[in-house]
Amino acid sequence: MSHSASGDGVAGVAALIGEPARANILSALMSGRALTAGELARHARVTAQTTSGHLARLLEARLIVVERQGRHRYFRLASPExxxxxxxxxxxxxxxxxxxxxxxxxxxxxxxxxxxxxxxxxxxxxxxxxxxxxxxxxxxxxxxxxxxxxxxxxxxxxxxxxxxxxxxxxxxxxxxxxxxxxxxxxxxxxxxxxxxxxxxxxxxxxxxxxxxxxxxxxxxxxxxxxxxxxxxxxxxxx
Amino acid sequence: MSHSASGDGVAGVAALIGEPARANILSALMSGRALTAGELARHARVTAQTTSGHLARLLEARLIVVERQGRHRYFRLASPExxxxxxxxxxxxxxxxxxxxxxxxxxxxxxxxxxxxxxxxxxxxxxxxxxxxxxxxxxxxxxxxxxxxxxxxxxxxxxxxxxxxxxxxxxxxxxxxxxxxxxxxxxxxxxxxxxxxxxxxxxxxxxxxxxxxxxxxxxxxxxxxxxxxxxxxxxxxx
DNA sequence: GTCATGTTTCGGTCGCAGCCGAAACGTTCC
DNA sequence: GGAACGTTTCGGCTGCGACCGAAACATGAC
Structure with a gap:
């Protein structure tokens, strides 16, 4: 009854990373570059719609950050952590x-x-x-x-x-x-x-x-x- | 077609950690002590059967190791990594x-x-x-x-x-x-x-x-x- | 304006995996 | 031996979420 601090948050983050498509996205971003949603979709080998959903969840959890540029959106890892x-x-x-x-x-x-x-x-x-x-x-x-x-x-x-x-x-x-x-x-x-x-x-x-x-x-x-x-x-x- | 090395393995491990019950188990083991399956079940707030299944998967992935002692099985984290x-x-x-x-x-x-x-x-x-x-x-x-x-x-x-x-x-x-x-x-x-x-x-x-x-x-x-x-x-x- | 491209939203299907009850298995204690 | 306890296996239920098709929404090019 005291393990809220440790276990809960960890599970959420790990579950996020623990999806093959999302893991591929994050791995691609491990290059340190900012990539567009489309590029990430190709890396993850899923359609653009699916990728969009994943990116939204990763953004909400603050694992990645985004920057708009024209009709593109560039994604980066949120931090060295x-x-x-x-x-x-x-x-x-x-x-x-x-x-x-x-x-x-x-x-x-x-x-x-x-x-x-x-x-x-x-x-x-x-x-x-x-x-x-x-x-x-x-x-x-x-x-x-x-x-x-x-x-x-x-x-x-x-x-x-x-x-x-x-x-x-x-x-x-x-x-x-x-x-x-x-x-x-x-x-x-x-x-x-x-x-x-x-x-x-x-x-x-x-x-x-x-x-x-x-x-x-x-x-x-x-x-x-x-x-x-x-x-x-x-x-x-x- | 070259991201097999990074993304795949990561996803598997993260998915394993990304289950609330399993995350609770691992968090409990972060104390550094070796705990029995029953104790871990209580920490994870699931029944013993469910815990048993989780422990089997964590063992197979080598995230934890086990040591028999009488009718108990003591689990520890597999490594500092x-x-x-x-x-x-x-x-x-x-x-x-x-x-x-x-x-x-x-x-x-x-x-x-x-x-x-x-x-x-x-x-x-x-x-x-x-x-x-x-x-x-x-x-x-x-x-x-x-x-x-x-x-x-x-x-x-x-x-x-x-x-x-x-x-x-x-x-x-x-x-x-x-x-x-x-x-x-x-x-x-x-x-x-x-x-x-x-x-x-x-x-x-x-x-x-x-x-x-x-x-x-x-x-x-x-x-x-x-x-x-x-x-x-x-x-x-x- | 029209068209092409990049991205998101919606709706619906489908499969996987976590969960528990019941029961079996193994060990220890008496 | 039998009883108690810790643990595992089996079977079936259930729900969440990943996925895609279709369509809408942007933005930029012409």
């Missing part, structure tokens, strides 16, 4: 019985580098975390991390200002467990800033209709000189 | 429209100190994190944390050995977002060790049928002398 919950669910789902071998060549690009809401995941994400750790820019002890003074300097030089006062409540540097690699990569405000900067420099580019990121030629060279990351080498599997 | 996902969902659920005022005096104990799977949450959890931060035992920068050398020494002296090689993959020190306070407390192996030690010392005690923890007289004094935490003072709200 929502992305976190979905990622946490992915971790459990991925840990299932025989999931490890069930990946085709199609997903290879996704495993190499992809967006995780607003930061970089996949092998590139891990490599960035490992590299910064090895050079003393980041204290990344066992799934938790903090930026060192050297790290602050490095980032400023790289074009990322992390010294600005936190106007948002969001953690500066959080580590996010990767569903494909089962290790942590950089999330939080730093993770978002890194992704932005890499896109800005055109070191990586988004792949349409996918969470995947491609590493450009400039990116390969840049990652090598600035981060000592050799993109072509076999992936570190620790 | 499961607890994480549930906590992440709680955060979203709690952020809903007018949830902030919907708490009665009954929940006050739960807000003061409670278990969050296997570590301490609530105001006491925050106080511990803040205290260790202030004394330089923990680098707890914005939602991510690592133990300092001074921290290692302090913990050893306090009866917690964190220097042992990590036999499990589990993070040493992770920060967990609190659904009632919206700030981070200490989780990971350190969080679990702290809860264990405090129970061992009888500084805190479990409340039957609840996630709540009570702070004993010894505990009050101990927390004051060792951690500089004044349990009686108005809670720090930052």
């Amino acid at each position: 929502v992305a976190r919950a979905i990622e946490a669910l992915s971790v459990i789902a991925g840990a299932g019985p025989n999931r490890t071998l069930a990946i085709g060549p199609k997903d290879e690009a996704v495993r190499r580098a992809r967006t995780c809401y607003d930061h970089i995941a996949g092998q590139l994400g891990l490599a960035l975390a490992d590299s910064m750790q090895a050079r003393g820019l980041l204290v990344h002890a066992d799934g938790a991390g903090a930026i060192t003074h050297e790290g602050q300097a490095f980032l400023t030089d790289f074009g990322i200002d992390m010294t600005a006062p936190a106007r948002s409540q969001r953690p500066l540097c959080r580590m996010c467990l990767d569903w494909s690699e089962r290790r942590h990569h950089i999330a939080g405000r730093l993770g978002a800033a890194l992704l932005n900067r890499l896109l800005e420099l055109r070191w990586v580019e988004r792949v349409p209709d996918s969470r995947a990121l491609t590493i450009t030629g400039i990116g390969e060279r840049g990652l090598d000189t600035r981060f000592r990351i050799d993109v072509r080498s076999p992936v570190p599997h620790r | 499961v607890a994480r996902a549930i906590e992440a969902l709680s955060v979203i659920a709690g952020a809903g429209p007018n949830r902030t005022l919907a708490i009665g005096p009954k929940d006050e104990a739960v807000r003061r100190a409670r278990t969050c799977y296997d570590h301490i949450a609530g105001q006491l959890g925050l106080a511990l994190a803040d205290s260790m931060q202030a004394r330089g035992l923990l680098v707890h920068a914005d939602g991510a944390g690592a133990i300092t050398h001074e921290g290692q020494a302090f913990l050893t002296d306090f009866g917690i050995d964190m220097t042992a090689p990590a036999r499990s993959q589990r993070p040493l020190c992770r920060m967990c977002l609190d659904w009632s306070e919206r700030r981070h407390h200490i989780a990971g192996r350190l969080g679990a060790a702290l809860l264990n030690r405090l129970l061992e010392l009888r500084w805190v005690e479990r409340v039957p049928d609840s996630r709540a923890l009570t702070i004993t007289g010894i505990g009050e004094r101990g927390l004051d002398t060792r951690f500089r935490i004044d349990v009686r003072s108005p809670v720090p709200h930052r």
Whole structure:
């Protein structure tokens, strides 16, 4: 008679995510981009009417937000917290019985580098975390991390200002467990800033209709000189 | 046609959690204790038969594990990852429209100190994190944390050995977002060790049928002398 | 204005899954 | 042995909600 606070609300949110069509919608939005209702309908593999209903429910529960633009409506995840919950669910789902071998060549690009809401995941994400750790820019002890003074300097030089006062409540540097690699990569405000900067420099580019990121030629060279990351080498599997 | 990896598995797990009865079961198990099917039936407010079915499905999905003991079957959450996902969902659920005022005096104990799977949450959890931060035992920068050398020494002296090689993959020190306070407390192996030690010392005690923890007289004094935490003072709200 | 496109509302069908009663099964205690 | 208790299986009921077709409602292009 006291479990109202915990169980009830959780069930509602989870039930919302627990519908295949809605889960597909949310997964598509995990790319971090804002997508239209029509695009989401295609991702979810249901008709536009059905999608419309789902979107209405997701909006009411504040899992997503919308922005009108002409005759389109662009949907985004409402907050990093929502992305976190979905990622946490992915971790459990991925840990299932025989999931490890069930990946085709199609997903290879996704495993190499992809967006995780607003930061970089996949092998590139891990490599960035490992590299910064090895050079003393980041204290990344066992799934938790903090930026060192050297790290602050490095980032400023790289074009990322992390010294600005936190106007948002969001953690500066959080580590996010990767569903494909089962290790942590950089999330939080730093993770978002890194992704932005890499896109800005055109070191990586988004792949349409996918969470995947491609590493450009400039990116390969840049990652090598600035981060000592050799993109072509076999992936570190620790 | 490439979203099999993300959306599908997530939907299954979320649907499992998204049933009120099952959510209640999982919430009850968030206390970290192992409970019998009968107890869980009472928590979930459904009959034993119904509960049995739910437990079977949760077992098959590996969200929980079971241990026989005589004519009882004791259920536990399968892993910290499961607890994480549930906590992440709680955060979203709690952020809903007018949830902030919907708490009665009954929940006050739960807000003061409670278990969050296997570590301490609530105001006491925050106080511990803040205290260790202030004394330089923990680098707890914005939602991510690592133990300092001074921290290692302090913990050893306090009866917690964190220097042992990590036999499990589990993070040493992770920060967990609190659904009632919206700030981070200490989780990971350190969080679990702290809860264990405090129970061992009888500084805190479990409340039957609840996630709540009570702070004993010894505990009050101990927390004051060792951690500089004044349990009686108005809670720090930052 | 007309037409095309993106999105929502309405109405009705259908299937899944949660629920319980009854009964069977297994274990412990006396 | 029998009785009590905890748990599971079976069968049948019931209701919620996901889905689509059709049509209405917007917005923008011409």
